[in-house]
Each structure stands twice: as structure tokens, then as C-alpha cells.
Amino acid sequence: xxxxxxxxxxxxxxxxxxxxxxxxxxxxxxxxxxxxxxxxxxxxxxxxxxxxxxxxxxxxxxxxxxxxxxxxxxxxxxxxxxxxxxxxxxxxxxxxxxxxxxxxxxxxxxxxxxxxxxxxxxxxxxxxxxxxxxxxxxxxxxxxxxxxxxxxxxxxxxxxxxxxxxxxxxxxxxxxxxxxxxxxxxxxxxxxxxxxxxxxxxxxxxxxxxxxxxxxxxxxxxxxxxxxxxxxxxxxxxxxxxxxxxxxxxxxxxxxxxxxxxxxxxxxxxxxxxxxxxxxxxxxxxxxxxxxxxxxxxxxxxxxxxxxxxxxxxxxxxxxxxxxxxxxxxxxxxxxxxxxxxxxxxxxxxxxxxxxxxxxxxxxxxxxxxxxxxxxxxxxxxxxxxxxxxxxxxxxxxxxxxxxxxxx
Numbered sequence: 001x002x003x004x005x006x007x008x009x010x011x012x013x014x015x016x017x018x019x020x021x022x023x024x025x026x027x028x029x030x031x032x033x034x035x036x037x038x039x040x041x042x043x044x045x046x047x048x049x050x051x052x053x054x055x056x057x058x059x060x061x062x063x064x065x066x067x068x069x070x071x072x073x074x075x076x077x078x079x080x081x082x083x084x085x086x087x088x089x090x091x092x093x094x095x096x097x098x099x100x101x102x103x104x105x106x107x108x109x110x111x112x113x114x115x116x117x118x119x120x121x122x123x124x125x126x127x128x129x130x131x132x133x134x135x136x137x138x139x140x141x142x143x144x145x146x147x148x149x150x151x152x153x154x155x156x157x158x159x160x161x162x163x164x165x166x167x168x169x170x171x172x173x174x175x176x177x178x179x180x181x182x183x184x185x186x187x188x189x190x191x192x193x194x195x196x197x198x199x200x201x202x203x204x205x206x207x208x209x210x211x212x213x214x215x216x217x218x219x220x221x222x223x224x225x226x227x228x229x230x231x232x233x234x235x236x237x238x239x240x241x242x243x244x245x246x247x248x249x250x251x252x253x254x255x256x257x258x259x260x261x262x263x264x265x266x267x268x269x270x271x272x273x274x275x276x277x278x279x280x281x282x283x284x285x286x287x288x289x290x291x292x293x294x295x296x297x298x299x300x301x302x303x304x305x306x307x308x309x310x311x312x313x314x315x316x317x318x319x320x321x322x323x324x325x326x327x328x329x330x331x332x333x334x335x336x337x338x339x340x341x342x343x344x345x346x347x348x349x350x351x352x353x354x355x356x357x358x359x360x361x362x363x364x365x366x367x368x369x370x371x372x373x374x375x376x377x378x379x380x381x382x383x384x385x386x387x388x389x390x391x392x393x394x395x396x397x398x399x400x401x402x403x404x405x406x407x408x
């Protein structure tokens with residue numbers, strides 16, 4: 001049997017190396033005991049692998065404590081490479097640079113016109129990425145990959161952006177391919193709800209969980225679904241389109257062509273229209289939340305109604321997927337219990353009791369950073385289990401660019 005034949009000692013050893021590296025990469029840092037529990041490898045095997053990776057500089061080991069006992073924390077070396085996150089949202093562009101130990105090294109956000117062309121948007125992103133790399137002192141060949149977030153569904157086969165209410169001029173463009181050609185780097189692309197879910201899973205309110213849903217309410221409504229620790233996108237990349245659950249067959253016509261979708265009752269356009277006659281036409285969803293927190297009765301009533309409608313959609317998710325936690329992101333999350341309590345009430349009313357009892361509904365902890373941090377996490381999850389092994393085997397500075405559409 002040759003050294004690289006599947007099932008050989010060599011291939012088994014490499015597989016174990018990759019399992020350890022992936023566990024550390026997705027957690028940021030783990031003790032050796034935690035690595036053993038996460039990977040299912042024996043403590044002795046983990047100890048040998050960690051020693052090997054430390055000797056070649058792929059990981060660093062620092063003293064720590066766990067359960068009152070001395071332990072050793074393992075994290076990826078700063079020399080293992082860096083990742084870049086790019087998030088296009090409603091009226092903003094945010095870029096972050098981080099390392100594989102989950103440390104954000106630089107981050108910057110700037111406004112962007114929703115009517116700007118895709119060419120203008122990508123040009124701004126290219127400039128901002130270059131500026132942050134210069135600021136952190138890293139060369140482009142140290143970038144393992146770029147995570148890109150966009151506010152719309154991504155076709156899993158073509159990588160093209162589907163219909164988006166936020167960046168309508170971008171529909172049909174393959175954003176990952178375009179940004180990759182500009183930067184000369186691998187680009188992994190996904191929609192904002194999936195990246196929000198990844199961000200909260202790795203960095204925020206979902207840490208330590210393997211099953212959750214992230215709900216983002218803006219001009220549209222989307223859900224990022226995490227099942228067994230992985231984003232679930234479905235074969236066509238449209239899993240999580242919770243905004244198009246039908247609540248009223250005679251309701252308002254939705255942009256998808258159906259009537260009475262959840263989005264038509266809770267999207268920002270609907271919410272702001274409800275308050276336009278009493279509060280003026282220059283309101284934003286963020287301003288509605290601020291006024292509600294200050295005691296404005298009209299804004300409080302609207303947010304409560306929105307919460308109950310969202311809760312109906314969450315109850316359907318509970319009955320189908322039985323997640324452990326639902327995390328509310330976007331501007332609505334800032335409303336706290338003003339919107340969360342009505343969500344919980346609807347879940348208690350419409351979800352299967354056993355599923356409702358196991359569910360917690362909480363606000364996201366990352367705010368507007370959830371998507372860009374999720375973009376960093378996307379690279380870490382999609383880069384391939386052998387990505388960080390390059391330091392043990394030598395790195396090809398002339399590596400080719402690969403664009404990976406990550407669904408939705």
C-alpha cells in the first residue's frame with residue numbers, strides 16, 4: 001500500500017492532523033482535553049499531534065486552567081495566515097481582517113449608496129481591503145481567503161446573486177467571481193443571514209451550540225440555519241427563506257409574487273408605513289426602536305405586532321427543525337424584550353410544547369458586526385481542512401485563485 005493510499009498510516013495521520021486543526025480553527029482556541037472531546041481522538045493522539053504542529057510553528061500552546069486544573073490552550077499561530085471579511089449591507093460596506101486564532105486585527109466601515117453599481121461597490125471594497133492589509137502589515141500572499149456577504153440569495157451552481165431588494169442593480173452578477181478577479185484571492189460568498197448565523201455561532205450568542213437559527217429583519221426577512229454545527233443551505237441555496245412563509249392568503253402582495261408572506265407584515269417598509277401618518281416619513285427602523293425604548297406607545301405597539309408575527313414564523317421553524325436557540329439580529333434586536341417577549345408568546349402558542357420548552361429566543365450580541373465576522377468564519381469553515389497544514393509542507397506562492405459559492 002502506497003504512502004498516500006486512503007487507509008494507509010500516512011493518510012490516517014494527515015486526517016487526524018486536519019481534524020485537530022479544524023477543531024482549533026473553528027473554536028479559536030481549545031485545551032487538549034477539549035480537542036480530544038471535539039474530535040473523538042485519544043488524549044495521547046492529540047498530545048502527539050499538538051507537539052508535532054507546535055514544532056513546525058503551526059500552533060502555539062499557552063498555559064491556562066480548566067475546571068480549576070492546569071491545562072494547555074492550543075491556538076493557530078499568527079504565521080498560519082489571515083482571513084478577510086467583506087460585508088455589503090443596506091447603506092454600508094464593512095471590511096475586517098482577522099487571524100485564525102479569532103482575533104480581529106483591523107476593521108472599518110463606510111457608507112455606500114444603495115444605488116451604486118456593482119462595479120463601484122467592488123471598487124470600494126478593493127480599496128478598503130488594500131488599506132486594511134497595509135494597516136496590519138500583511139502581504140496579500142498571507143491571505144488564505146476572503147469571505148463575502150451580500151444581501152440576497154446566491155445560486156449554489158452559478159454563484160450569481162438572486163433578487164435583492166437592497167442592491168437591485170446587482171441581480172444576476174456573480175459577486176464572488178468579480179471580487180476574486182479584482183483581489184487575486186480565493187473568495188467564499190454567502191448571504192447576510194447565513195453569515196449572521198455563522199458570526200453568532202463562532203463569535204457571539206451561539207457559541208457552544210450546534211443547532212440554532214439566526215433571524216434577520218431588515219427590508220426583507222431571512223434566516224440562517226445551523227444544523228449539527230454547519231450552515232444548512234439546501235440544494236438550491238434557498239434554505240432559510242422564512243420571510244416567505246404565508247401568514248394570510250388574502251394579504252398584501254409580496255415581491256416574490258405570493259400574498260401575505262411574513263415579510264409583508266414585518267419588513268421595514270411595512271413597519272415604517274404603519275407609522276408614517278403619525279411619525280412622519282423620515283423614520284428608520286433603528287429610529288423606531290429608539291423611540292419605543294423611550295416609551296413611544298405607537299412604536300411599542302408596532303414592535304409588539306411585529307414580534308408576534310415573527311414568532312409565528314419561529315414556531316414553524318421549531319416544529320420543523322427543533323433548534324436549541326433562535327437569535328434575533330439586525331436593528332430589531334436592539335429593542336430587546338419589547339420585541340422578544342411577543343416572539344416568545346407566539347412560540348409558546350403555536351410551537352409543539354416540547355420544542356418550545358427547549359428553545360431560547362435571545363438577541364444577537366454582535367450587532368452590525370455579525371455579518372462581517374461571519375464572513376471571517378466562512379473562510380475558516382470553507383477553506384478546507386488541510387489549509388493550515390501548508391506550514392508543515394511548504395507553501396506555493398503561486399497558488400491559483402478558487403471561487404467557492406457557498407450557497408444561498
